[in-house]
Amino acid sequence: MRSPEQPVLRDIVLIGGGHSHVGVLRRFAMKPVPGVRLTVICRDTHTPYSGMLPGYVAGHYDYDDVHIDLRRLAEFAGARFFRDEALGIDRSSQQVLCRNRPPVPYDLLSINIGSAPGLRDVPGADQYAVPVKPIHDFNNRWQALLERCEHHQGPLSIAVVGAGAGGVELILAMQYRLRQVFKSLDKDPRQLRFHLFDADSTLVPTHNARVRARLESVVRDRGIRLHLGDPVVKVSANQIHTAGGSSLAVNETLWVTRAGAPDWLKTTGLALDEDGFIRTRDTLQTETDDRIFAAGDIAHVSEHPREKAGVFAVRQGPPLADNLRRVALGQTPRPFHPQRHWLALISTGDRYAIASRGALGFGGRWVWRWKDWIDRRFMARFNDLPAMAESAQQPDTSAALNDEDAAQAISALAMRCGGCGAKVGSTVLSRALARIQPVERDDILVGLHSPDDAAVLAVPDGKAVVQTIDFFRAFIDDPYVFGRIAANHSLGDIFAMGAEAQSATAIAMVPAGIESKVEDLVFQMMKGAVDVLNSAGCALVGGHTGEGLELGLGFAVNGLVDPDAILRKDGLRPGNVLILTKPLGTGTLFAAYPRLKARGRWIDGALAQMQVSNQRAAQCLKEFGATACTDVTGFGLLGHLVEMTRPSGVDAALDLPSLPLLEGAEETLKDGILSSLQPANVRLRRAIRNQAEKAEDPRYPILFDPQTAGGLLAGVPADQAEECLAALKERGYGQVAIIGKILEAGDELAPIRLV
Known part of the structure; x- marks a missing residue:
C-alpha cells in the first residue's frame, strides 16, 4: 500500500467500473491531484468493454482481450479498490452503503454502474x-x-x-x-x-x-x-x-x-427520469446534488438526451474526470457537449461488420478489421499501462478547503513531535471504536466494556494460556479487508496449537491526517479486524494507536488450551502424511501487484484465501489425529517444515507437483517476481537434500515464498489422511492437499527430499 505524500483532504468515490470511470482513473493517473484520493467501489474486478463482447462470444477474443483489469488500473491510478456492491447512498452523512462492508464516506461521488435489461415487466x-x-x-x-x-x-x-x-x-x-x-x-x-x-x-x-x-x-x-x-x-x-x-x-x-436502472437509486432522493435513470445537468452533476455526478448508461443528461450506447460513456470519461478535479479544487465545472452523430460498428459474428453514422451505412470485412483495430487500441490504453514518472511539481490544493479543514491540513503536515508514542487523538479514537462492538466473554473481567489501564482475564481451571503477537504494514489500499487479514493472520498461531482464542490487544499505526479521514481509516480497519475476532469468539480488550508513515496493524492474542492436547511443531512421526490446508503464493503475488504485473482476479483469489480462518481446519485436523501442526507464514513452506522436522527428529519427502498454488503464482514466479523476504528464506535451501537436482523446477521458488494468513501444515496418520482431506474440503478448504510424508531420520544432515 502506497502512503500519500500529504494527508488526504478530499475523497472522490466512484461507484461502478463502467466506461466513464475507467477514463477517470486513467486521467487521474496521468495527472494526480495531491490531497485528493480516489476510491472505486465495484463488484467485479474485470470490467467488460461492451464493444468487444460480440467478438468474445463469437470466439475471436479471449476473456482478457475484452476486459479491463479494474483493480490493476486503480493501482496504477493510486486509487483504492473496494471490491463490493453499492446498495445505497446516505446523502445526509455523505456515505455509500455497501453489501459486505461498512459505509464509505465521500466528499464527491460519481455513479457509473451501467444498466440492466428490464425483465420484471414480463412474467417468468x-x-x-x-x-x-x-x-x-x-x-x-x-x-x-x-x-x-x-x-x-x-x-x-x-x-x-x-x-x-x-x-x-x-x-x-x-x-x-x-x-x-x-x-x-x-x-x-x-x-x-x-x-x-x-x-x-x-x-x-x-x-x-x-x-x-x-x-x-x-x-x-x-x-x-x-x-x-x-x-x-x-x-x-x-x-x-x-x-x-x-x-x-x-x-x-x-x-x-x-435497459433499466437498479431499484436502490429510488431511495437516494436524487431526481430520476421515467425509467429510473439519474437526471444530470450538462456538467454531469446530478440535478439534485452538486456533490454527486453520474455518467454512462445510468445517467440521463437532461440538456442532451441520447440513447444508451457505450460510445457516450467513453466520451464522458474525460469531461467527468476534469469536472471532478475542478470541483475538488473549488473551481467551477464546465459543461459537456456530446456529439450529435456517432459512429457505430456493428459486427455480424463472422469477422464482418457494418458501419452506421447518421444517414451513412456501409459494410465489409475491412470494416471488421477497422473495428478490431479501434477496439484493441482502446483496450491497450487501460491494460498496457506505462510506468509513471514522478511529478516534479504538485499543484496547491489549499483553495479547495474551508478554514477549518485548512487548519487541520496544515497541522497534519507539520512535523509531529511523537510525544507519548505519537498516539492518535483520544476523541478520534473513541469515536471510531464506539462504532465497533467486540464480542463479550465471561472470562474477560476488565476489557473494552469496562475500560481501565489494562485488561484483566480469567484462566479457567484445567486450561493453559497461549500467547502470540504479530504486526505488519498494509499491503493493500482497502483498510477493511486489511483489518480482516491482519486479525486472521494473528489468530493463526493460536489455532495452529489447537487452542481457542480468548482475547486480543491491538497495536495500530495510522498516517497523520485531518481528523475525519483518520477516524474513518481507524474505523474501517478495526471493523474488519473485529468482524474476524468476533467470529472466532475472541474479545478485543484494548490496544494502542499511534501515528506513523504507513498504515499497519497487529495483535497480541491470548488463547486457552488443554495442556494435554497442545498441537506442537515437534510432534511429527514417521509414517505421517503432510497436509497443507491453503494454497501458496501470497508473497510473489503481492510483490507483483504494485508493479502492475498481477491480474486483478489473481489478487482477488489471494485476498479471499487470506480471509479464510484456520479455526475450522485446526479442529478438523485434531479430530483426525494430527500429531503436529504449524501455520505457514513469513518463513515460507520450507522454513516452517524445517521448524517441524528438526525438533521432531524426522526427515520429510515433499512432493513439488502436489503443492497447491494460488492462481497466478506460477506465472509471477516464472517472471522472476519474488517477495523482498524471499532471499532470506532461500538461505534454508541447505535443508534440501537434492537441492541441485530440483533447483530448476518451476515450482521450486514457491518453497521460499513468505505467506500472509497462510494455511496450516500438519502431520496426520496415513490411515486418516484421505478422510481428513475430504472433511477439510467439506469445511471450505477447497485447495487442501496432501503434499508429502514423514520418514525416519537418515544419516544426511539435510532433512528434506523433494520428489
Whole structure:
C-alpha cells in the first residue's frame, strides 16, 4: 500500500467500473491531484468493454482481450479498490452503503454502474431468461451453454429478445460460435435454431434505412427467424409466449431489451427520469446534488438526451474526470457537449461488420478489421499501462478547503513531535471504536466494556494460556479487508496449537491526517479486524494507536488450551502424511501487484484465501489425529517444515507437483517476481537434500515464498489422511492437499527430499 505524500483532504468515490470511470482513473493517473484520493467501489474486478463482447462470444477474443483489469488500473491510478456492491447512498452523512462492508464516506461521488435489461415487466423472464447485463452473470451462463453443447443431442433452439443493435450482434455472434462448436463435435450445425423477438416491427430501429436493410439481409441469409411486432408477454420453462398468442419451444432465452436502472437509486432522493435513470445537468452533476455526478448508461443528461450506447460513456470519461478535479479544487465545472452523430460498428459474428453514422451505412470485412483495430487500441490504453514518472511539481490544493479543514491540513503536515508514542487523538479514537462492538466473554473481567489501564482475564481451571503477537504494514489500499487479514493472520498461531482464542490487544499505526479521514481509516480497519475476532469468539480488550508513515496493524492474542492436547511443531512421526490446508503464493503475488504485473482476479483469489480462518481446519485436523501442526507464514513452506522436522527428529519427502498454488503464482514466479523476504528464506535451501537436482523446477521458488494468513501444515496418520482431506474440503478448504510424508531420520544432515 502506497502512503500519500500529504494527508488526504478530499475523497472522490466512484461507484461502478463502467466506461466513464475507467477514463477517470486513467486521467487521474496521468495527472494526480495531491490531497485528493480516489476510491472505486465495484463488484467485479474485470470490467467488460461492451464493444468487444460480440467478438468474445463469437470466439475471436479471449476473456482478457475484452476486459479491463479494474483493480490493476486503480493501482496504477493510486486509487483504492473496494471490491463490493453499492446498495445505497446516505446523502445526509455523505456515505455509500455497501453489501459486505461498512459505509464509505465521500466528499464527491460519481455513479457509473451501467444498466440492466428490464425483465420484471414480463412474467417468468426473471426466472427463465438470461439478461445480457450484468455481463459477468451472462458470461457464466454462456460458458455453461458451450459446455452443454458437448452433451446435447438433437435440435438446440435459442431465442434472443431484443432486436436492437445489441441483440442483433449477440445472436449473430452466438450462431457463428455454436456452429463452429457443432462442427468440431461432428454434429450437424443445421440442428441449431435461432429466433429474434422484438415488440418493434423494425430491426435496429435507431439506425438508418440502409443499415437496417443490410442487417436484415444478413439475419435472413443466416437462417435466423425474425419475430418482429409481436412482443413477448411471458417466459416459461423452455418456452416463449407472445402477445399474438403464439408460443415457441426454446432451450435458452437471452434478454437484450430496453435497459433499466437498479431499484436502490429510488431511495437516494436524487431526481430520476421515467425509467429510473439519474437526471444530470450538462456538467454531469446530478440535478439534485452538486456533490454527486453520474455518467454512462445510468445517467440521463437532461440538456442532451441520447440513447444508451457505450460510445457516450467513453466520451464522458474525460469531461467527468476534469469536472471532478475542478470541483475538488473549488473551481467551477464546465459543461459537456456530446456529439450529435456517432459512429457505430456493428459486427455480424463472422469477422464482418457494418458501419452506421447518421444517414451513412456501409459494410465489409475491412470494416471488421477497422473495428478490431479501434477496439484493441482502446483496450491497450487501460491494460498496457506505462510506468509513471514522478511529478516534479504538485499543484496547491489549499483553495479547495474551508478554514477549518485548512487548519487541520496544515497541522497534519507539520512535523509531529511523537510525544507519548505519537498516539492518535483520544476523541478520534473513541469515536471510531464506539462504532465497533467486540464480542463479550465471561472470562474477560476488565476489557473494552469496562475500560481501565489494562485488561484483566480469567484462566479457567484445567486450561493453559497461549500467547502470540504479530504486526505488519498494509499491503493493500482497502483498510477493511486489511483489518480482516491482519486479525486472521494473528489468530493463526493460536489455532495452529489447537487452542481457542480468548482475547486480543491491538497495536495500530495510522498516517497523520485531518481528523475525519483518520477516524474513518481507524474505523474501517478495526471493523474488519473485529468482524474476524468476533467470529472466532475472541474479545478485543484494548490496544494502542499511534501515528506513523504507513498504515499497519497487529495483535497480541491470548488463547486457552488443554495442556494435554497442545498441537506442537515437534510432534511429527514417521509414517505421517503432510497436509497443507491453503494454497501458496501470497508473497510473489503481492510483490507483483504494485508493479502492475498481477491480474486483478489473481489478487482477488489471494485476498479471499487470506480471509479464510484456520479455526475450522485446526479442529478438523485434531479430530483426525494430527500429531503436529504449524501455520505457514513469513518463513515460507520450507522454513516452517524445517521448524517441524528438526525438533521432531524426522526427515520429510515433499512432493513439488502436489503443492497447491494460488492462481497466478506460477506465472509471477516464472517472471522472476519474488517477495523482498524471499532471499532470506532461500538461505534454508541447505535443508534440501537434492537441492541441485530440483533447483530448476518451476515450482521450486514457491518453497521460499513468505505467506500472509497462510494455511496450516500438519502431520496426520496415513490411515486418516484421505478422510481428513475430504472433511477439510467439506469445511471450505477447497485447495487442501496432501503434499508429502514423514520418514525416519537418515544419516544426511539435510532433512528434506523433494520428489
